[in-house]
Amino acid sequence: MSIIQIESLKKTYRETEVEVHAVNGIDLSFEAGEFAAIVGPSGSGKTTLLNLIGGLDSPTEGKIVINNTNISNLSASQIIDFRLWNIGFVFQAYNLIPVLTAKENVEFIMHLQGRKKQEREQRTKDLLTSVGLGNRLNSRPSQLSGGQQQRVAVARALASKPKFVLADEPTANLDSKSTENLLDIMEKLNREENITFIFSTHDARVVKKAHRVITIEDGKVVSDERK
């Protein structure tokens, strides 16, 4: 059963007099438990596609239906709530809250959901332990390496119990060892807990691990391979 259904999706930007078709008619669907990579050269439209799926941007044409909800029909406030309860985000630059510890960063999203303190604390501990940071709960982002920060970001993305996680070039700023480590963690979570991951990436190591590789060029899907 597909959790994301994308139909005739278009996103056009108007820069001065020129129209840029960042996404130019994409039809795709994602099933629960997928570990998919969206690849393509710079400017091909993969980040735009991810932003549209994540409800961070709105399409010019077409629709995105997530769990039977057409997210284009949601108001600005509703879409924020929808993201909170349905989508986990991992960004290229980690984007943790610098004034909060690893534990607080993970807990923060559950706080936004209004979850009880006890549940928050237990889940935070479990998630940080599962990403190998059970001993760095009270470290601030500035006290962690890039790889460790990205692992905290993965734990944070999972904290809200989302339907899927969108990761925009999550390994772009990491060294080989950290990349390997992060991919292993995400693959394990996907395998063992059936969490859906959708990446946009340039990284061959991510492509190698992915179970499905969607290639985009000029805003269009040029190949969609399942391994």
Place this chain on the structure above:
Amino acid sequence: MNLRIAWRNIWRNKKRSLITISSVVLAVVLATFTRSFQEGTYELMIENAIGKFSGYVQVHQKDYWEDKSLDNGMELSDSLIRTILSTQNVEGVNIRIESFSLASNKNNTKGTLVMGIEPKKEDSLIDLSNKIIKGAYFNKHDKGILIGSKLAQYLELDVGDSLVLMGQGHWGNTAVGIFPVKGIVKMPAPNIDRQIVFMPLKTAQEYFSFPNGATSLVIKFKDADLTQKICNRLNSRLDTTQYKAMSWQKMSPEMLQQIQSDRISGIMMLNILYMIIAFGIFGTVLMMTEERKREFAMMIAIGMQKTKLAIITLYEALIMNSLGIIIGIGLSIPLVVYYHYYPIEMSGEMAKSIEKFGMEPVLPTMISFKIILKQALTVLIITIVAAAYPLWSILKLNVIKGLRR
């Protein structure tokens, strides 16, 4: 969690936050100090010229104030005094008779204000016996007079000397008399000190040929803030075809105007100070917002409502500025209290020019919690207005653009 984030955000850049808090402290202290000095000066001026001289409310014969002639004076009656004394909040009445006369000694002559007073009662109002710098205070049977120190200096008079007074009495009678100087008083308001001659009421009534006459009845009460109320009460109880109660604001409109215009210029200066401070705070807030737009965008992306984020930013501004305001109030209070009891004493040309305006050349502060609270609230409002920019900025933030920063 929101408060924790706000608190930690304040201290992520300690130096900047400390500078912001210091500017708020400075704003509160400067604003409070300036206003306290300004109001303190007015308070002293009113106290010297009104509270401790003319009184806050007087009752006159109906036309006296328009034409201050003894002929417009009043015949005293028991019923009049009883009506006044039975008015709510009125604690006493001082009877005065006053008019201008020429005073001469040796080759010097000067116009003076001769004021007949009830020595004992008047002493409790204007504390005259404590203002004696030479000689002694008089009693109601005395024929001697008290004169202002500056007048004594001008006329080259000393205690024991005699002063010749000549003026117009009641119904065209000539008022002439020689009076021994019993004491020299230093009046705090220099313009009064230059021209005042006090004599016991009975002696003055005889001098002015107006036995049982008076020109004004000074109404005594405790709270100066009740001035207008008492004035209205008296006018509603007295026969207004014959008598009229007047507040000091009506009797000394020029002083009121002087205070009001001075107050406006002071407030304008204060507004300039507020504007400088507002821009300073706004600059800090602007920097804080701009450098955190990516962070704001990320928080919205992961599911934080913009309004909640705006509340965190508002908390930051409120915590930081409240800290500044509390410290500012804490520093202002001892300063204001100190300068109230130990006012700045002016000297040289500055003192002379202040004296020319009939004011005592000292700058005291006024102890008023209202002033402190008002300044603190004004600064708080300024800081909230300055915080409006980040709030607006958050509500308008484009998440994609913010994440790209």
